[in-house]
Amino acid sequence: MTFTTRASLISKICKGDEISWQDFYQTYRPLILLRGGDFFLSDDEKEELVQQVVIDIFKRTDAFKYDRKKGKFRSYLKTIVSHKAIDLKRMRKSNTVSVETDEFSIDDMPDTDVAILNKCWDEEWQMHLMVQGLEELKTQVKPITFQAFELYALKDQAVEDVAKFLDISPNAVFVAKSRCVERLQKIIRDLEE
């Protein structure tokens, strides 16, 4: 488990800052791959999905600025990923000999399936926010506070070992954990808006 120091991309998107496709790829690839699993795509298809989503969003340019008038980025991304995933499934069907040749779209899916897919996306997005929030947290607290939190809470090191390593009291380790979690909750709330 390693943490980068770059500010969270989602916070840049929220602020309307320009983002590069490289940052987007690095940050959103795991989320898109995970989403591909919801549509039962193969590993190769999931990779293709990542490519198509990045190309669609960046429209063959290397930077992108999200227009907040389009609504929440979360919904915007979900729509693009879902449509591309369905396109890939459709392509798979047309490439195989099958009696089921009817084309389908998300609108043709039963409500229960759509509800399940939406629930999965909500959970995946929540996980994405947590990972992004963690990166943001690192930029908002003192290095020693984050280190205490990382070692004790995230890497499960014994409190005595963390305290000794950082030359602080065990109580300071617990205080760091408490502060980091509270700050993280606030960051996630802000990112959700």
Place this chain on the structure above:
Amino acid sequence: MKHYTLEELNVYNTDKMSLTAKMECSTHLSNCSECNALLAQIKAHERLIAQLKKSWATLDSSHVDERWEQSYNQLSKILK
């Protein structure tokens, strides 16, 4: 009434307190809303940390493998 500290309640929560100390703490908690509130907060924090670990394990974006590089290189050619 002497209240328990954040450190003591964290130790209590991780089940690393001696049996006697744990019994004393439990008795205190049954009568102290202030310490109960702090313990509830510690438990809530632990739940969030568990979610955080799961999220990081699932969506670790720092992992770079052959597929990552292949895909990155293809995109580099297209998005110039």
